[in-house]
Amino acid sequence: xxxxxxxIAIVGAGPAGMSAAIAAARLGASVVVLDEQRGAGGQIxxxxxxxxxxxxxxxxxxxxxxxxxAEAFAASGARHLTNxxxxxxxxxxxxxYLRDGATFTLQAERVVLCAGAMExxxxxxxxxxxxxxxxxxxxxxxxxxxxxxxxxxxLAGCGPLLYLLGWQYVRAGVPIRALxxxxxxxxxxxALPRLGGxxxxxxxxxKGLSLMRALKRAGVPFHTGAENLAAEGREGQDGVAALRxxxxxxxxxxxxxxxxxxxxxxxxxxxxxxxxxxxxxxDAQLCWRPxxxxxxxxxxxxxxxxxxxxxxxxxxxxxxxxxxxxxxAMHGLGRITTGERDKLAAxxxxxxxxxxxxxxxxxxxxxxxxxxxxxxxxxxxxxxxxVAAGDIRHFVALGCDGPNQAKAFGRCGMGPCQGRQCGxxxxxxIADARGVTPAEVGYYRxxxxxxxxxxxxxxxxx
Amino acid sequence: MNxxxxxxxxxxxxxxxxxxxxxxxxxxxxxLDEGDDAFRASRGNFGLVWVQGKGFGxxxxxxxxxxxxxxxxxxxxxxxADTGIDVQLxxxxxxxxxxxxxxxxxxxxxMRSIGDALDGxxxxxxxxxxxxxxxxxxxxxxxxxxxxTRMDGHANPLKLLRALHAACRHHGVRFAQGSRVTRxxxxxxxxxxxxxxxxxxxxxxxxxxxxxxxxxxPQVGLHAPVQPNRGQVLVGERVARFLDHPxxxxxxxxxxxxxxxxxxxxxxxxxxxxxxxxxxxARRGVRSFPVLESLRLVRAWGALRVMTPDGFPxxxxxxxxxxxxxxxxxxxxxxxxxxxxxxxPWIAGSAGNGVPAGIQSFSGDRxxxxxxxxxxxx
Amino acid sequence: MPTDVxxxxxxxxxxxxxxxxxxxxxxxxxxxxxxxxxxxxxxxLANGVSTFRTTPVSGAPRAPYCMMGACFDCLVEIDGQPNRxxxxxxxxxxxxxxxxxxxxxxxxxxxxxAEEAAHVE
Numbered sequence: 001x002x003x004x005x006x007x008i009a010i011v012g013a014g015p016a017g018m019s020a021a022i023a024a025a026r027l028g029a030s031v032v033v034l035d036e037q038r039g040a041g042g043q044i045x046x047x048x049x050x051x052x053x054x055x056x057x058x059x060x061x062x063x064x065x066x067x068x069x070a071e072a073f074a075a076s077g078a079r080h081l082t083n084x085x086x087x088x089x090x091x092x093x094x095x096x097y098l099r100d101g102a103t104f105t106l107q108a109e110r111v112v113l114c115a116g117a118m119e120x121x122x123x124x125x126x127x128x129x130x131x132x133x134x135x136x137x138x139x140x141x142x143x144x145x146x147x148x149x150x151x152x153x154x155l156a157g158c159g160p161l162l163y164l165l166g167w168q169y170v171r172a173g174v175p176i177r178a179l180x181x182x183x184x185x186x187x188x189x190x191a192l193p194r195l196g197g198x199x200x201x202x203x204x205x206x207k208g209l210s211l212m213r214a215l216k217r218a219g220v221p222f223h224t225g226a227e228n229l230a231a232e233g234r235e236g237q238d239g240v241a242a243l244r245x246x247x248x249x250x251x252x253x254x255x256x257x258x259x260x261x262x263x264x265x266x267x268x269x270x271x272x273x274x275x276x277x278x279x280x281x282x283d284a285q286l287c288w289r290p291x292x293x294x295x296x297x298x299x300x301x302x303x304x305x306x307x308x309x310x311x312x313x314x315x316x317x318x319x320x321x322x323x324x325x326x327x328x329a330m331h332g333l334g335r336i337t338t339g340e341r342d343k344l345a346a347x348x349x350x351x352x353x354x355x356x357x358x359x360x361x362x363x364x365x366x367x368x369x370x371x372x373x374x375x376x377x378x379x380x381x382x383x384x385x386x387v388a389a390g391d392i393r394h395f396v397a398l399g400c401d402g403p404n405q406a407k408a409f410g411r412c413g414m415g416p417c418q419g420r421q422c423g424x425x426x427x428x429x430i431a432d433a434r435g436v437t438p439a440e441v442g443y444y445r446x447x448x449x450x451x452x453x454x455x456x457x458x459x460x461x462x
Numbered sequence: 463m464n465x466x467x468x469x470x471x472x473x474x475x476x477x478x479x480x481x482x483x484x485x486x487x488x489x490x491x492x493x494l495d496e497g498d499d500a501f502r503a504s505r506g507n508f509g510l511v512w513v514q515g516k517g518f519g520x521x522x523x524x525x526x527x528x529x530x531x532x533x534x535x536x537x538x539x540x541x542x543a544d545t546g547i548d549v550q551l552x553x554x555x556x557x558x559x560x561x562x563x564x565x566x567x568x569x570x571x572x573m574r575s576i577g578d579a580l581d582g583x584x585x586x587x588x589x590x591x592x593x594x595x596x597x598x599x600x601x602x603x604x605x606x607x608x609x610x611t612r613m614d615g616h617a618n619p620l621k622l623l624r625a626l627h628a629a630c631r632h633h634g635v636r637f638a639q640g641s642r643v644t645r646x647x648x649x650x651x652x653x654x655x656x657x658x659x660x661x662x663x664x665x666x667x668x669x670x671x672x673x674x675x676x677x678x679x680p681q682v683g684l685h686a687p688v689q690p691n692r693g694q695v696l697v698g699e700r701v702a703r704f705l706d707h708p709x710x711x712x713x714x715x716x717x718x719x720x721x722x723x724x725x726x727x728x729x730x731x732x733x734x735x736x737x738x739x740x741x742x743x744a745r746r747g748v749r750s751f752p753v754l755e756s757l758r759l760v761r762a763w764g765a766l767r768v769m770t771p772d773g774f775p776x777x778x779x780x781x782x783x784x785x786x787x788x789x790x791x792x793x794x795x796x797x798x799x800x801x802x803x804x805x806x807p808w809i810a811g812s813a814g815n816g817v818p819a820g821i822q823s824f825s826g827d828r829x830x831x832x833x834x835x836x837x838x839x840x
Numbered sequence: 841m842p843t844d845v846x847x848x849x850x851x852x853x854x855x856x857x858x859x860x861x862x863x864x865x866x867x868x869x870x871x872x873x874x875x876x877x878x879x880x881x882x883x884x885l886a887n888g889v890s891t892f893r894t895t896p897v898s899g900a901p902r903a904p905y906c907m908m909g910a911c912f913d914c915l916v917e918i919d920g921q922p923n924r925x926x927x928x929x930x931x932x933x934x935x936x937x938x939x940x941x942x943x944x945x946x947x948x949x950x951x952x953x954a955e956e957a958a959h960v961e
Contacts, residue, residue: 036909036928038877043908050877055850085928088737096737105737118910128913130891130903131846137907140927145875145882146850172850238891238901239846257846268910383905384912386897398627399473399637402498408505409624411717416699416760416912416923421905442498447761448735451909452925455698455722456755458744461737600946699923700896702945718896718943753946758923 006030006079008329009095009108011086011271014042015315016307017114018069019322021078027330031078032106034097036451038082040070042116043136044315046143049074055146058171060164062315063143069319087449089113089271091300096461098453103461110302110329113272114322117265117308120287120368121425122157123375126231127261128383131239135165135262142168152177154243154256156229157263159366160208165260167211170218178254179215180245182263182369184225191365196357204358223247229372231259263368266424267309273446275300281439284363285312286373287424288443295328296321304329317355320348373425374432381429382422384415389429396433403427403444416452419444466492466636468810469655469664471643471678474502475619475794476801477670478626483806485633486540491810492664493630494641494657496674503672503794505623506765508695508723509715510708511551511796513613514558514586518572521579522823523774526800529820531613533799538617540802544632547625549617550716556614556708557589557598559605559750566590566607573609586611598707604749608709616708618716619795626798638662643671646681648783653682668787668809672768675790683782685826688790690766694739695723696747698757705751711743712750720757722747735762767792776826777805779817788826845888849875865935880926880937881907881914892916892926893940915940 008024010017013035024031033040041048045066048056056064073080081099088096095106119134126132135155141147142165152175155166166179195201216222226247234241242255269279272290277298279288289311296304306325307318324345331341375381377390387410392400395409403419403426406412412426413419419426423444431438449458470481473495481491496502513531517524531553538551560566570588577584589597590607597610630637641657652665669675669686679686700718707713714720722743740762748755768790770776775791787809791797804818860876867889874883881904884892891901893915904914907927916937918924922944926937 038930058850090737094737103741118908119906128900128902128905130901133904134906137904140907141847141882141885142850145878145886147847147878147882147886148850150846150848239903386895386900395624398624398631399495399639400498401639404498404502404505408620409627411620414697414760416758416915417910418761420910445499447763448737448740449759449762452758452760452923454755455696455744455747455757455759458696458741458759459748459755461741461744700943702943704946756921 003105003107004032005107006032007108007333008032008110008112008326009034009093009106010078010112010114011089011095012042012114012116012307013037013040013073013080014044014114014116014307014318015066015069016116016309016318016322016325017042017112018073019319020112020114020306020326022072022076023323023326024330025076025078027326027336029330029333029335031076032081032108033078034081034084034086034095034106036083036085040073040080041066043140045070046140051143055143059143059168066315085451087451087453089275089303091275091303093302098451098457101457103453103457105461109333110304112296112304112306112322112325112329113309114305114307114318115268115271115309116318117312118268118420119262120264120266121421122261122263122372123379123381123389123425124229124231124261124372125375125379126233126240128380129231129233129238129240131257132231132259132261135162135260136265138260139165139168142172148172148174149258151175151257153258153260154178154180154254155260155262156180156182156226156243156245157261157372158183158368159262159264160362161265162262163208163211163215165262166215166220170215170220176215176220177256178221178223180226180229180243180247180254181222181224182226182229182372183366187365187367191361194360194364196361201358201361205361223252227369227371263372264366265308265312267311269309270418270420270446270450272298272305272309273443274448274450275303277303279443281437282311284360286368286428287312293328294324295331296325297328297332302332313356313359317352320352320355323348324352374428375425381425382412382415384417384421385411385413387412387422392426392429393433396430400430401434402430402442404442406430407444413444418446418450464492464660464662466490466664468492468666468668469494469653469662470668470670471655472670472672472674473627473637473639474670474672475623475626475798476672476789476791478623478630479794479798479801480668480670480789480806480809481630481635482626482633483802484810484812485630485635487807487810487812489810489812490634491630492636492638492662494638494643494655494662496642497640503765503768503792505620506693506695506763507619507795508713508721509616509619509795510556510713511553511615511617512556512708512793513796514556514609514611515572515576518576520772520774520823521576522820524576524580524584526820527793527796528613530797530800531615533803534615534617537799537802541622541625541629545625545628547621547628549622549625551615551617552706552716553613553615554707555610555612556616556710557594557608557610558710559601559608561604561746561749562606569609584611598705600705600751600753602749602752614708616713617795622795622798643674643678646678646786648682648786652785653783666785666787666809666811668789670789672790673766675788679788679826682786683780684778684786684788685830686776686788686790687826687829688768688770691769691792692764692766693723694735694743694762694764695721696740696743696762697721697760698754699760701757709750711746712754719760720754735764771829775824777821777824778826844890846890847885849886863931863933863935865931865933865937867937868939874931877930880916880918880929880931880935882927883931884916884926884937891939894942896943899942
């Protein structure tokens with residue numbers, strides 16, 4: 001148990017965390033970056049520092065772009081604590097973490113939370129069956145271990161990650177039985193006006209369309225406007241056997257032993273909720289965002305957030321937000337003047353605006369379908385405690401106004417994942433059942449430990 | 463019209479037990495409850511139906527607690543009959559661990575003093591390390607011994623809260639959520655009770671609003687000087703059946719979850735957790751049962767107890783504004799049976815005007831004497 | 841290759857991707873090969889393990905879902921430690937991995953006293 005001190009502690013070594021560290025270290029701060037993985041990169045650039053050239057080539061240029069960032073980070077002078085699981089961050093800037101079975105505390109003047117995103121829960125019938133993964137999970141297997149499915153897979157849902165994974169699988173020779181897209185023509189009609197005149201937007205759209213074309217050229221069967229998705233098992237077997245859905249007025253059933261689901265990513269807000277920071281409901285992205293100023297500073301003094309944890313903006317936006325948070329933190333410490341801060345920030349803000357310009361279009365086009373967010377009564381919502389949507393509706397009928405009373409009534413969100421897989425669903429379910437907004441319903445009160453810690457490990461902490 | 467026979471301010475364990483007890487006798491009850499983010503002691507407690515050690519220096523409290531523990535099986539049965547929810551009452555006897563010989567001796571003196579005051583009607587055992595280990599083989603060498611009584615037990619407090627809500631509904635209790643009471647005005651024939659959204663009327667009102675009762679009480683001629691007192695608890699993963707008996711530091715719920723706690727802190731309205739206190743609780747847990755060292759923790763919470771200056775409950779009818787009552791305590795689980803079966807009929811007026819036996823000592827007026835200082839070290 | 845193998849490595853078994861050595865670990869007693877540095881979850885999946893655990897609530901079978909430490913569905917017992925997140929632990933030579941079947945237990949604690957429990961109605 002040590003009590004190390006530093007100017008700036010950064011939680012997470014993805015694009016936001018690495019960029020924040022580089023920027024702060026360049027300005028002379030002592031910086032410690034804590035991350036759960038054994039190498040820098042976060043999920044988007046997972047394993048970038050030791051990926052062989054063949055794999056980097058397979059994953060494509062957006063992944064390869066992480067290498068130079070990781071190299072700059074390694075050379076920045078920031079201290080990188082790998083395999084460090086942060087289980088509590090306090091408003092006073094104490095960062096409690098676990099490493100190799102021992103508990104440590106780092107006392108920082110400023111903390112920048114770069115906890116990134118996680119995949120949005122996709123509660124459909126059968127989503128707990130073995131063989132059902134998120135598309136992100138499949139991509140992590142590819143990025144970190146060169147592991148790919150053997151039998152033809154089914155990709156279902158919507159969003160850039162889903163198509164990117166399909167494209168990567170085609171290049172890797174992985175057979176794809178079908179891409180079941182929940183996006184409908186109506187989504188395109190709604191989204192197109194939001195594309196705006198920005199060149200970046202069109203460039204992005206072109207890139208997306210070329211991914212789709214590559215998939216179609218490879219002969220991947222497409223189903224669009226898919227509804228009523230349900231994963232099915234087979235009697236006497238553990239895993240998923242088929243995906244049922246309707247599309248184009250017809251019922252479909254496609255057999256597969258590996259079903260990959262995705263309909264977007266959402267901010268990982270475990271730390272910001274546990275700090276009791278204020279959050280607002282973002283109706284465009286259908287998620288909570290911590291309330292932060294232009295430097296990512298929360299209403300908890302001394303704590304900043306950068307990257308997708310602020311709202312989904314992607315890796316390039318996250319990197320700029322990381323730098324901005326570093327500037328804000330250094331200014332707060334009195335290490336740079338207001339003039340220096342604003343001068344350094346100006347080009348970052350311009351770049352950030354450009355990176356975020358495509359978001360309204362993407363958010364509208366790939367808005368996850370209500371039925372895939374607020375499921376029917378018999379669908380499991382809380383994977384840990386196996387609480388179904390109908391149970392939550394029953395608690396609402398008993399008078400549960402919000403997730404915390406529902407948690408007390410039915411253990412929903414009390415399992416080891418601490419609500420990560422059910423929180424958004426429960427908020428939206430209760431709002432829907434009560435006929436009020438998610439903002440009015442609120443969210444779980446998140447409590448430490450944010451990462452699993454054993455009683456003995458905690459007993460060893462002071 | 464927003465009228466009923468009785469309005470209960472507060473939808474926690476205390477308020478719903480009162481509402482339930484009144485409604486099952488035919489009283490028309492409305493519960494005004496705060497929102498989802500309220501400080502809610504009912505959602506953060508240890509679930510003990512606990513007798514031993516309570517009432518030191520205040521024998522009526524020892525009797526009152528014993529009475530509730532004895533009535534608890536009827537409460538559990540009635541709730542199950544009304545709602546189908548088994549609140550998992552188990553009363554196998556409980557252990558209070560001591561970690562030094564001095565502590566053990568002090569404990570024995572305390573237990574003996576309570577027992578003497580009850581004229582010996584208080585069966586307890588003092589166990590040294592060896593005899594404790596014979597009963598609980600998993601205890602660690604750091605545990606010097608324990609006190610034990612057969613009267614102690616536990617229930618699932620979350621199932622209890624849900625069962626009380628469901629049972630209230632079953633008996634026609636009306637709930638108004640998100641109704642923080644801002645003002646109570648005595649009117650001819652009753653009370654006008656204001657919330658942000660609506661105004662309610664009833665001839666009788668009971669304050670069961672936990673910490674919120676402090677400000678409301680003077681508006682109806684009552685005195686409830688309650689203060690928050692934080693307890694922190696660690697919650698472990700579910701594990702296979704490990705410990706049937708409740709103990710004051712460690713217990714296992716019917717669902718397999720291990721709970722460890724708790725701390726007593728005067729920290730105001732802060733229900734957070736601190737790494738320092740949590741690690742102290744963890745150390746005590748590992749010393750109690752060394753095998754738990756590898757137990758994975760799922761969460762830690764802090765909750766605010768509702769504490770009076772002397773730590774004992776307040777049960778009082780307003781003499782200035784007849785029809786107004788206040789009920790507050792920090793043992794909402796243990797005392798739930800008394801609240802439903804003894805206090806509720808009194809408040810609802812269905813038991814005549816007589817004050818229930820045994821509560822004369824619990825008037826809030828006992829705190830009006832400014833010369834006295836109080837301690838709640840029980 | 842057995843038909844239940846649902847994942848494979850893109851690199852041949854004798855050529856570890858980063859030139860790292862292959863390690864041998866055991867799953868429920870069966871010896872498996874995996875490149876050093878890969879996660880236990882990836883190693884199990886690539887070796888044909890499709891169910892990792894059963895839930896403590898209903899006994900339902902589960903396997904990894906998110907692979908990034910968020911879902912807790914990949915729990916297994918690793919070197920005697922129950923309920924470990926296999927997607928966050930790297931493989932090691934000789935590692936003993938077992939299916940996590942429902943609730944973990946503290947064998948031998950023996951703190952349940954049957955005759956005392958008989959007081960319960």
